[in-house]
Amino acid sequence: MKIFDRQRSSKWLFASVFFLAVSTFSCYRIPKQAPPNHPKHEIFFVPVPITKLSSTQAPCIDVRIGNTTLSMELDLGFRGDLTLTGQSADAIGSKTFIFTKSMYGMLGKEYLTNIYRIPKASIGAMAFIQPTLQNDRDEFIADSVFVQGGGKPSPRPPGRVGWELFYNVNLLVDLKNSQIAFCDSVDTLQKQGYPTEHFVKTPLLLERGLVEFEASTGEGSLHCTLDTGATWNMLNTEIAEGRSIEQIAWDPENVLHYPSLKIGAEEFGPIDFHRIPIHLPIRIEATLGMEFFQDHLVFLDFSRGYAYFFKNTSPVQRNSCLGSAED
Numbered sequence: 561m562k563i564f565d566r567q568r569s570s571k572w573l574f575a576s577v578f579f580l581a582v583s584t585f586s587c588y589r590i591p592k593q594a595p596p597n598h599p600k601h602e603i604f605f606v607p608v609p610i611t612k613l614s615s616t617q618a619p620c621i622d623v624r625i626g627n628t629t630l631s632m633e634l635d636l637g638f639r640g641d642l643t644l645t646g647q648s649a650d651a652i653g654s655k656t657f658i659f660t661k662s663m664y665g666m667l668g669k670e671y672l673t674n675i676y677r678i679p680k681a682s683i684g685a686m687a688f689i690q691p692t693l694q695n696d697r698d699e700f701i702a703d704s705v706f707v708q709g710g711g712k713p714s715p716r717p718p719g720r721v722g723w724e725l726f727y728n729v730n731l732l733v734d735l736k737n738s739q740i741a742f743c744d745s746v747d748t749l750q751k752q753g754y755p756t757e758h759f760v761k762t763p764l765l766l767e768r769g770l771v772e773f774e775a776s777t778g779e780g781s782l783h784c785t786l787d788t789g790a791t792w793n794m795l796n797t798e799i800a801e802g803r804s805i806e807q808i809a810w811d812p813e814n815v816l817h818y819p820s821l822k823i824g825a826e827e828f829g830p831i832d833f834h835r836i837p838i839h840l841p842i843r844i845e846a847t848l849g850m851e852f853f854q855d856h857l858v859f860l861d862f863s864r865g866y867a868y869f870f871k872n873t874s875p876v877q878r879n880s881c882l883g884s885a886e887d
Contacts, residue, residue: 608684635789638722648718790849797835
């Protein structure tokens, strides 16, 4: 089931810039109360199906909170565990308020959001104990979506899953096989049939609260943010006076083509970037969105501090599962 290929034609109707809507502008990380339910030494590979793509082409996975299962977007541009909007957040009864903090949209507009602690969230066979839950305002979500030709975007899933939820379990994003997976190591991925001998390894940079790494083009180095919540690859560029951000977002002449993208010493071929202005308290240079993830296997080894990439042109024929966590 190739979810991305089936829905790819709709990507030009709605575009999301969720990677800009991040809560990274502080030096703290909310401490985890307990790790997921597996020992650190256990060998595990826990696959989870991507059930669909949202209207902005973000991958969606099922998340169970209490007795409710919600379809939520996987958004690696969101620093946090879980976020829900409106009535979906209000319906979560077993939550404890922690504090209120600021979020920032693409143009630097500040939004206040409440952070809660909930007892448990489950994704597939993996349980996450006492994760944080954020309540996003509908206005904040709407400000992060461009609609071609104006109008209102299609309905979105009620929430998102951020990268911090996966910090203790590592994360594989495998769109060609329509799945993500929690995995202890690259060695385990090799036993699952992934061609790890061809993976390109580079340091994973998390200091700013974003999932980042260094790449290079023919014009020099490029500090890249990985974000499954962004539809496009984007380059932070100012726009000419008199043009709106919506106008430039859909202008095909505003796409910058690089004939080469290198990660480490490896060549990953040509890449296109939409030139979009990004006004935030921290400098965002470039993002790799779903345009990148559709053709590249990405493994984030948070435990060892590395990101791995593979230009994936066909589904991987995996072996049987080595093991999984139990609820």
